[in-house]
Amino acid sequence: MxxxxxxxxxxxxxxxxxxxxxxxxxxxxxxxxxxxxxxxxxxxxxxxxxxxxxxxxxxxxxxxxxxxxxxxxxxxxxxxxxxxxxxxxxxxxxxxxxxxxxxxxxxxxxxxxxxxxxxxxxxxxPNIILVRANSPFQTLDQYVTAAKTQPVRYGSSGIGSAPHLLGAMLSAEARAPNLDHVPYAGSAPAMQDMLAGSIESMIDPITTNVQQLRDGSLRALAISTPQRLAAFPTIPTFAELGYPKLTSAxxxxxxxxxxxxxxxxxxxxxxxxxxxxxxxxxxxxxxxxxxxxxxxxxxxxxxxxxxxxxxxxxxxxxxxxxxxx
Incomplete structure (x- = not known):
């Protein structure tokens, strides 16, 4: 004015x-x-x-x-x-x-x-690393240890997404060069492929996965919050597992x-x-x-x-x- x-x-x-x-x-x-x-x-x-x-x-x-x-x-x-x-x-x-x-x-x-x-x-x-309930990976340590010597694929909602960048950081921080990114056009098709066994894991916001975590059809290996969630106290944070740079939302x-x-x-x-x-x-x-x-x-x-x-x-x-x- x-x-x-x-x-x-x-x-x-x-x-x-x-x-x-x-x-x-x-x-x-x-x-x-x-x-x-x-x-x-x-x-x-x-x-x-x-x-x-x-x-x-x-x-x-x-x-x-x-x-x-x-x-x-x-x-x-x-x-x-x-x-x-x-x-x-x-x-x-x-x-x-x-x-x-x-x-x-x-x-x-x-x-x-x-x-x-x-x-x-x-x-x-917050973001989480998800695996199927019958996955051999019970912990994040098992997951990244495997990715040091064999391909372990993680799906994301696309190239350049937050899950993609978090996976790249985890691969570098854990010295796990075989942690391979598989981009999808959204979380839903990535989830379908993971449940079908086409990929071993995915990184995704917790929001749309809460029910599957509660009923045990999915397992989270780590979460990107600073502290554990009261609703899911058994999911460890990246920070407590030695990856503080992966604390984000x-x-x-x-x-x-x-x-x-x-x-x-x-x-x-x-x-x-x-x-x-x-x-x-x-x-x-x-x-x-x-x-x-x-x-x-x-x-x-x-x-x-x-x-x-x-x-x-x-x-x-x-x-x-x-x-x-």
């Missing part, structure tokens, strides 16, 4: 101000789309569909989840980046695009930081196109921690073992976290020459 006044004069700016304030004050007066850049059934879609009715109730309009999958989340994220910054397009941003995509893709159709209004981190999902956030009006930013940022803390949502987050931080990073703190992770994972990607063409 200051630059507009400098260009057109104080009087013009004063005349424009009421109309701008009025437009902002009217928000929202129609349906909002919440873009999930991955297919239905996965981590992003699950969290988006938990949050959409909560935002709808708080804002008084419908919030519709719109799945726009493709290119490892880049397609849907690009749709959000190029949408009008009017508050009617929101994005469940994902570290797989804004951090790991930035680290492994030489080019993106957007800047993962500056082409968005990043408001608040929503939840974090994949976060989801609430973002929008660059230039979202500040009153809308403030309203969404202010309401989100309360939504995340609602008992009915916390119950679901606990069930999924995919939790919000307390308090969740917002605004500049969220962006600073993103920038730091991009630097760290870019170094990892370069170390192992992992790029996505």
């Amino acid at each position: 200051l630059s507009r006044r400098h260009l057109f004069g104080i009087a013009a700016g004063a005349l424009a101000a009421p109309s701008i304030a009025s437009a902002q004050g009217a928000w929202p007066n129609r349906s909002i789309r919440l873009i999930a850049q991955f297919p239905p059934g996965g981590l992003v879609d699950t969290v988006a569909r938990l949050l959409a009715p909560q935002y709808a109730a708080a804002l008084g309009v419908s919030v519709v989840v719109e799945n726009r999958p493709g290119a490892g989340g880049v397609i849907g994220t690009d749709v959000a980046a190029k949408a009008a910054p009017d508050g009617y397009t929101l994005l469940v941003s994902h570290a797989s695009v804004h951090v790991f995509g930035a680290a492994t893709r030489p080019t993106l159709p957007f800047d993962p930081v500056t082409d968005f209004t990043h408001m608040v981190q929503l939840v974090e999902a 994949q976060w989801l956030g609430l973002s929008a196109p660059k230039g979202l009006p500040q009153p809308i930013v403030e309203r969404l940022t202010a309401m989100t921690p309360g939504i995340l803390a609602k008992p009915e949502l916390m119950e679901r987050f606990v069930a999924l073992q995919t939790m919000p931080r307390n308090p969740p990073p917002t605004g500049d703190a969220f962006v600073a976290l993103m920038r730091q992770e991009i630097v760290e994972w870019t170094a990892v990607a370069r170390q192992f020459n992992i790029t996505v063409s």
Whole structure:
């Protein structure tokens, strides 16, 4: 507004101000789309569909989840980046695009930081190494020992994904050169192949594997949390097994196109921690073992976290020459 006044004069700016304030004050007066850049059934879609009715109730309009999958989340994220910054397009941003995509893709159709209004981190999902219940690998030590002398394959949701980079780090840290990456177009086909015996293991967020861990059809050899999970106390952490560099999580956030009006930013940022803390949502987050931080990073703190992770994972990607063409 200051630059507009400098260009057109104080009087013009004063005349424009009421109309701008009025437009902002009217928000929202129609349906909002919440873009999930991955297919239905996965981590992003699950969290988006938990949050959409909560935002709808708080804002008084419908919030519709719109799945726009493709290119490892880049397609849907690009749709959000190029949408009008009017508050009617929101994005469940994902570290797989804004951090790991930035680290492994030489080019993106957007800047993962500056082409968005990043408001608040929503939840974090730790990664686990999974094997079948009848796998000969009972421990991570057995797993990496085998990979020192024979091929041991791990599936992931794709080249340049967080599981891919974690596997590369584990291979190097454990001096297990035969830990071989097998990329898939998502976690579901990797799981199918692992259960069929085509691959020995996979690395995946815990979120969509909780039930199988509980019923014993899958076994987790390690988890990327700093401490063991209370819900799964028998799963050791990478750190306690001697691999502290593998302590990490994949976060989801609430973002929008660059230039979202500040009153809308403030309203969404202010309401989100309360939504995340609602008992009915916390119950679901606990069930999924995919939790919000307390308090969740917002605004500049969220962006600073993103920038730091991009630097760290870019170094990892370069170390192992992992790029996505």
